[in-house]
Amino acid sequence: MASNTDIDPRDGFPSFVKTWRQMYTFVIGSLLLVMMALYLFMQYFK
Amino acid sequence: MSQIDWIVLIATLGFIVVYGVYKSRGQQNMDDYLLAGRSLPWYHVCLSVMATQASAITFLSAPGQGFASGMGFVQFYFGLPLAMVVLSITFVPIFHKLKVFTAYEFLENRFDARVRIFTASLFLISRGLATGLSIYAPSIILATILGWDIYWTNILMGSVVLIYTVSGGTKAISHTHLQQMFIVSAAMFMAGWMVVHLLPANMGFSDALQMAGKANRLNTIDFHFDPNSRYNIWSGLIGGFFLQLSYFGTDQSQVGRYLTGESIGQSRMGLMMNGLLKIPMQFLILLVGVLVFVYYEFHSAPIFFNKVETDKLKTSIYAPNYAQLQKQHEQLTEQKLQIAPALQKALAQQNNAAIDQYQTQIKANDEALKGVKKEVVALIKKNNPSGDTSDINYIFLRFVLDHLPVGLIGLLIAVIFSASMGSVAAAYNSLASTTVIDIYKRGFRPVASDAHYLMASRVATVAWGLFCIFIAQYASKLGSMIEAVNIVGSLFYGVILGIFLTAFYAPKIGAKATFWAAILGEIAVVACWYYDIMAFLWLNVVGCLLVVGFAWIIQQVNLKTS
Numbered sequence: 001m002a003s004n005t006d007i008d009p010r011d012g013f014p015s016f017v018k019t020w021r022q023m024y025t026f027v028i029g030s031l032l033l034v035m036m037a038l039y040l041f042m043q044y045f046k
Numbered sequence: 047m048s049q050i051d052w053i054v055l056i057a058t059l060g061f062i063v064v065y066g067v068y069k070s071r072g073q074q075n076m077d078d079y080l081l082a083g084r085s086l087p088w089y090h091v092c093l094s095v096m097a098t099q100a101s102a103i104t105f106l107s108a109p110g111q112g113f114a115s116g117m118g119f120v121q122f123y124f125g126l127p128l129a130m131v132v133l134s135i136t137f138v139p140i141f142h143k144l145k146v147f148t149a150y151e152f153l154e155n156r157f158d159a160r161v162r163i164f165t166a167s168l169f170l171i172s173r174g175l176a177t178g179l180s181i182y183a184p185s186i187i188l189a190t191i192l193g194w195d196i197y198w199t200n201i202l203m204g205s206v207v208l209i210y211t212v213s214g215g216t217k218a219i220s221h222t223h224l225q226q227m228f229i230v231s232a233a234m235f236m237a238g239w240m241v242v243h244l245l246p247a248n249m250g251f252s253d254a255l256q257m258a259g260k261a262n263r264l265n266t267i268d269f270h271f272d273p274n275s276r277y278n279i280w281s282g283l284i285g286g287f288f289l290q291l292s293y294f295g296t297d298q299s300q301v302g303r304y305l306t307g308e309s310i311g312q313s314r315m316g317l318m319m320n321g322l323l324k325i326p327m328q329f330l331i332l333l334v335g336v337l338v339f340v341y342y343e344f345h346s347a348p349i350f351f352n353k354v355e356t357d358k359l360k361t362s363i364y365a366p367n368y369a370q371l372q373k374q375h376e377q378l379t380e381q382k383l384q385i386a387p388a389l390q391k392a393l394a395q396q397n398n399a400a401i402d403q404y405q406t407q408i409k410a411n412d413e414a415l416k417g418v419k420k421e422v423v424a425l426i427k428k429n430n431p432s433g434d435t436s437d438i439n440y441i442f443l444r445f446v447l448d449h450l451p452v453g454l455i456g457l458l459i460a461v462i463f464s465a466s467m468g469s470v471a472a473a474y475n476s477l478a479s480t481t482v483i484d485i486y487k488r489g490f491r492p493v494a495s496d497a498h499y500l501m502a503s504r505v506a507t508v509a510w511g512l513f514c515i516f517i518a519q520y521a522s523k524l525g526s527m528i529e530a531v532n533i534v535g536s537l538f539y540g541v542i543l544g545i546f547l548t549a550f551y552a553p554k555i556g557a558k559a560t561f562w563a564a565i566l567g568e569i570a571v572v573a574c575w576y577y578d579i580m581a582f583l584w585l586n587v588v589g590c591l592l593v594v595g596f597a598w599i600i601q602q603v604n605l606k607t608s
Contacts, residue, residue: 013311020134020135020314023318024131024134024135024318027127027130027131027318027321027322028127028128028131030127030322031124031127031321031325034325034326035124035267035279038117038266038267038329039266039267041264041266042117042259042266042267044259045255045256045258045259045260045264046259046264
């Protein structure tokens with residue numbers, strides 16, 4: 001089982017993250033932000 | 047279509063084919079042909095994954111959804127970023143480390159050859175049928191609206207893509223995906239810009255959004271948990287997560303895309319970017335549909351966008367009923383054409399009392415128009431039980447043909463072809479790789495030269511291409527084929543996901559238990575469908591849970607008896 005999130009070198013990384021764990025957190029955080037932005041968008045134009 | 051549109055269409059498609067063949071010349075072995083030599087950077091992986099998922103129907107149906115019911119469909123993709131994270135942590139490193147060509151190869155490594163071949167066969171059946179439908183669905187819409195022959199449209203849609211898929215394999219597919227995504231994005235942006243341009247002179251983009259919001263078309267988030275509501279935040283996050291995980295993790299047409307990454311990092315990064323970009327992309331496509339809705343608030347819209355069906359009504363025994371409904375539609379449209387400018391004026395003056403009044407009126411008018419449409423649909427059904435009673439897929443294309451300028455029409459038809467080519471090419475390639483790697487090489491010819499397998503892959507690609515075109519031709523003769531293939535997909539997808547989840551997350555469960563669990567699970571799913579115990583979409587969940595559950599039970603029994 002490959003549950004280690006930091007097993008390969010830094011190829012493909014954007015400069016603002018240091019580990020894959022941070023990258024996954026960033027993606028999930030972005031999802032939350034997008035959902036919040038969509039909610040505010042809906043409320044603003046309602 | 048005008049001559050200029052034809053030139054734009056042919057030039058765009060010709061460019062894609064020539065570019066694909068040129069960029070992928072010199073394929074020498076299976077690694078090159080099936081996985082582009084595992085050499086592609088993350089942005090290739092990302093765009094290839096996106097182009098494979100976005101079929102022609104995405105660009106026809108999503109704006110129609112935006113027009114008819116607003117932005118709620120965007121929630122369907124909320125589970126996708128979560129699925130991308132799970133895939134990157136679990137599936138990607140294992141597939142890369144084992145250097146597999148197909149996802150099913152991993153199953154032999156984890157279980158045995160029986161499980162691998164069984165799962166590969168399930169994939170070949172469901173994907174082969176679904177790809178035939180991917181060719182047929184946009185073809186029937188183009189044929190209906192443009193008056194083309196469905197037989198030749200199917201052949202054109204399914205065979206142009208074969209040219210570069212056979213000659214250049216995965217490398218050609220990835221390179222053409224890049225071009226296709228660029229063309230699709232540029233054309234959709236231009237279409238959106240043109241819709242805003244066609245709105246009344248004193249109305250800008252922001253005003254259009256205000257109007258759409260008042261008509262309840264910007265309903266992006268629905269927090270209510272309702273199992274009967276198709277799109278809400280919960281079904282998007284939970285249902286969408288399982289659906290995307292099974293699609294990206296076990297369907298070779300997607301696995302084959304991210305295995306082309308030159309390293310685990312590049313494949314992961316491609317999936318991460320897909321997770322970041324997919325929701326905004328889908329939001330913008332839906333927004334184009336919402337803008338088309340605003341356009342029709344100031345202009346008369348057809349009562350039903352599929353003109354072929356309404357033309358049939360006009361010459362049927364239901365013609366008087368249809369004429370009556372048309373009259374009602376015209377009266378409601380006249381009302382609408384008075385309310386919309388009044389609401390626009392109230393919005394500009396920020397007159398809240400007037401805004402409330404006109405908002406109520408516009409919603410009531412919208413409901414009344416939907417009611418008339420419902421009655422037209424009932425008439426279509428009565429007149430022709432196998433008639434197409436949904437016009438969602440026709441709304442955007444009808445708008446494009448009626449209102450967009452020459453040149454852009456050709457480009458948007460090219461978008462539909464490009465999107466279809468993107469997903470169909472990946473499907474042909476995945477069907478060929480699974481046939482050669484998991485069936486032919488594993489079962490019939492384990493040892494042969496690279497040149498032999500390369501030729502076998504090309505032959506398999508052509509054979510699957512012909513099969514899918516044949517299915518597309520046959521689909522045109524069976525009215526309920528679309529639903530039938532969706533049901534076939536649901537019969538297999540859950541079981542396949544169950545096998546993979548057992549492989550990844552239940553290390554103590556062995557091959558024998560998983561194989562028999564898959565067989566039992568498949569029988570149970572078919573029985574559930576045959577006795578009509580549940581709606582077919584739930585078969586995915588049931589199939590997956592049954593395989594995992596049966597495998598665990600059989601494993602326990604095995605341990606006790608041994």
